[in-house]
Amino acid sequence: MRPIAPARLRTSALLLALCAAASADVMEDRLEEKMQKEFVGNAAWITDYAAALEAAKAGNKLIFAYFTRSYSP
Amino acid sequence: MEGGALLTPEFQEFSKNHVMFLHVTTQIKGRKDDDLLGKKGGRGFPFLCVMDDQGNVLAQHEGDRTAEAFEATVGEAQKFIDLKKRAASGDKPAGIDYALARCRKGQINFEELSKELKPLGKLTAEQQKAFDGLKADDLVRQTLDVEVGRKFAEMQSKGIIPVDEEQEQRFWEHIRSYAETTKNVKVFETWLAFMKTKFGSHPNAKPYFEAQEQKLAEMKAAAGTTK
Numbered sequence: 001m002r003p004i005a006p007a008r009l010r011t012s013a014l015l016l017a018l019c020a021a022a023s024a025d026v027m028e029d030r031l032e033e034k035m036q037k038e039f040v041g042n043a044a045w046i047t048d049y050a051a052a053l054e055a056a057k058a059g060n061k062l063i064f065a066y067f068t069r070s071y072s073p
Numbered sequence: 074m075e076g077g078a079l080l081t082p083e084f085q086e087f088s089k090n091h092v093m094f095l096h097v098t099t100q101i102k103g104r105k106d107d108d109l110l111g112k113k114g115g116r117g118f119p120f121l122c123v124m125d126d127q128g129n130v131l132a133q134h135e136g137d138r139t140a141e142a143f144e145a146t147v148g149e150a151q152k153f154i155d156l157k158k159r160a161a162s163g164d165k166p167a168g169i170d171y172a173l174a175r176c177r178k179g180q181i182n183f184e185e186l187s188k189e190l191k192p193l194g195k196l197t198a199e200q201q202k203a204f205d206g207l208k209a210d211d212l213v214r215q216t217l218d219v220e221v222g223r224k225f226a227e228m229q230s231k232g233i234i235p236v237d238e239e240q241e242q243r244f245w246e247h248i249r250s251y252a253e254t255t256k257n258v259k260v261f262e263t264w265l266a267f268m269k270t271k272f273g274s275h276p277n278a279k280p281y282f283e284a285q286e287q288k289l290a291e292m293k294a295a296a297g298t299t300k
Contacts, residue, residue, distance in 0.1 A: 024102065027101045028099075028101065030099070031097060031099045035097070038076075038080060039075040039076070039079035039080050042079060042080050042081075043084065043088035043093045044088065045095035046093060046094050046095070049094070049128070052092055052094035053127070055092045056092045056124075056125065056126035059092065062091055062123050062124070062131070062147055062150055062151070063092045063094050063124040063126070064088070064092070064093055064143065064147065065094040065095075065096060065121065065123070065124055066079070066094070066095050066096070066119060066120075067098070067109070067110045067113070067115050067118065067119060067122075068096070068118055068119050069098040069099070070098070071100040
């Protein structure tokens with residue numbers, strides 16, 4: 001299989017983002033569904049970035065970050 | 074992963090020792106930090122990394138998605154912090170390793186690495202090997218960003234533009250990359266004008282183009298021109 005050039009990936013990411021238009025209500029619903037998943041309850045996740053930095057500072061700990069999405073499965 | 078590794082008792086135990094940050098990209102317009110993934114160097118999902126309390130990415134997680142593997146990535150991040158401390162204390166070999174590690178992570182470019190290494194003395198064979206590898210990376214990047222981009226920018230200025238959509242995308246992306254790398258304001262403006270013509274009317278494109286306009290303003294300021 002031909003490898004995909006990073007340049008193409010960047011452009012494609014923009015195009016995908018532009019094409020992924022959906023109503024705000026649908027996006028809010030999808031976020032809610034995501035946050036109800038079982039894994040969310042298995043750790044004390046902090047979902048606010050600034051709060052995570054504060055917690056790391058206060059506890060002198062490192063941050064383990066998991067980036068995921070709700071707009072698409 | 075959400076139905077497996079993140080549900081295990083081992084992961085629960087792992088989570089107790091660290092600050093656990095869950096970021097969900099929603100594509101909800103105006104949502105705070107929705108673009109954080111890109112700012113942290115993520116190019117796809119899932120993206121896992123370890124950060125310090127300033128938000129600096131110390132290690133990206135790759136490979137197995139198990140609590141044990143996550144702990145190893147945290148260990149890697151901790152080693153990076155320790156290396157930084159040793160380098161700051163004047164340990165020259167550690168200073169070399171620290172500079173090499175920062176270049177590998179993209180925190181400094183190859184030119185900056187070369188400058189930093191100068192006062193730190195002779196490299197060990199292992200360090201030299203790492204340096205040579207980074208030099209090769211830089212050469213590939215330079216060739217793609219500068220040489221290919223320059224050629225495409227020349228083509229564009231003569232009105233020679235691909236008709237195949239895929240080739241057109243690649244063509245313009247190399248031009249953008251060339252403009253950014255060489256800080257060529259005129260070429261960047263040309264690229265931006267093309268992108269606006271093609272995608273500017275899309276409602277989701279506004280934040281993207283605002284960011285590009287900001288980049289253009291910074292390039293102009295650096296070049297000492299406001300035109």
